[in-house]
Amino acid sequence: MPRIGMEPLRRKALVDATLRAIGQHGSLDVTMSDIAREAGVSPALAHHYFGSKQQLLVATIRSLLTRLRADTVTAMEHLDTPRERLSAIIRVSFQADQFAPETVAAWLAFYVEAQRSEEVRRLLVIYSRRLRSNLLHSLERLCPPDDAARIAEGVAAMIDGLYIRQSLRSAPIGSTASIALTEDYLDLQLRPFLPAKLS
Structure with a gap:
C-alpha cells in the first residue's frame, strides 16, 4: 500500500526530474522512462500520477510559473518605489534557479513545444502577460502610458533575449x-x- 503523504512528494520529484531531464537533453526528446529514472521511481508510477508525458510537461511549466510568481511577489513586498519594484522583477527573472543552464534549456524547449501544443502556448502567454503587467504597473507611475508600454516591451524582450543567448551556451x-x-x-x-518625477 502507498504511504500516506507520498503523492505530493513524488509528484514534485517527477516535476523536478522532468526539468533536469529536459535541461540535460536540451529538448523535449525525453521519455517517461527517462524522467522516472531521473526521479528514482518506476515508469508505471510516473504514468499513474500524470497519465502522459504531455501532462507531466504541463505540470512542470505550471510549477516553474508558480515559483516565478511567488518569488516575484516576495521580492516586491515592502518595496515602496516603482523603480525598486522594477529592479525586483528583473532580479527575480535572472535569479540563480531560474537562470541555471538546465532551466534555461527547459524554458527554450517549452517555447518550441508551444508551436505545437495549445495548452503549452496558453501557459507561456500567461507568463508573458504577467511579466508585462508587473512591469507596466510600476512604469506607469514613472512615465506616460505609451512610453510605459514601449519600455515594458523592451525590458521583456531583453529578458527573453538573454535567456535565448544563455541557452546557446x-x-x-x-x-x-x-x-x-x-x-x-x-x-x-x-x-x-x-x-x-523627482522634482
Whole structure:
C-alpha cells in the first residue's frame, strides 16, 4: 500500500526530474522512462500520477510559473518605489534557479513545444502577460502610458533575449551581468522622465 503523504512528494520529484531531464537533453526528446529514472521511481508510477508525458510537461511549466510568481511577489513586498519594484522583477527573472543552464534549456524547449501544443502556448502567454503587467504597473507611475508600454516591451524582450543567448551556451553571460544589462537599458529609457518625477 502507498504511504500516506507520498503523492505530493513524488509528484514534485517527477516535476523536478522532468526539468533536469529536459535541461540535460536540451529538448523535449525525453521519455517517461527517462524522467522516472531521473526521479528514482518506476515508469508505471510516473504514468499513474500524470497519465502522459504531455501532462507531466504541463505540470512542470505550471510549477516553474508558480515559483516565478511567488518569488516575484516576495521580492516586491515592502518595496515602496516603482523603480525598486522594477529592479525586483528583473532580479527575480535572472535569479540563480531560474537562470541555471538546465532551466534555461527547459524554458527554450517549452517555447518550441508551444508551436505545437495549445495548452503549452496558453501557459507561456500567461507568463508573458504577467511579466508585462508587473512591469507596466510600476512604469506607469514613472512615465506616460505609451512610453510605459514601449519600455515594458523592451525590458521583456531583453529578458527573453538573454535567456535565448544563455541557452546557446556559446557565449553565456551570468545572472549578474544579465541583471546589469537590463538595468542599464531601463535606466536609459527612464532617464527623460525621472527628473520631472523627482522634482
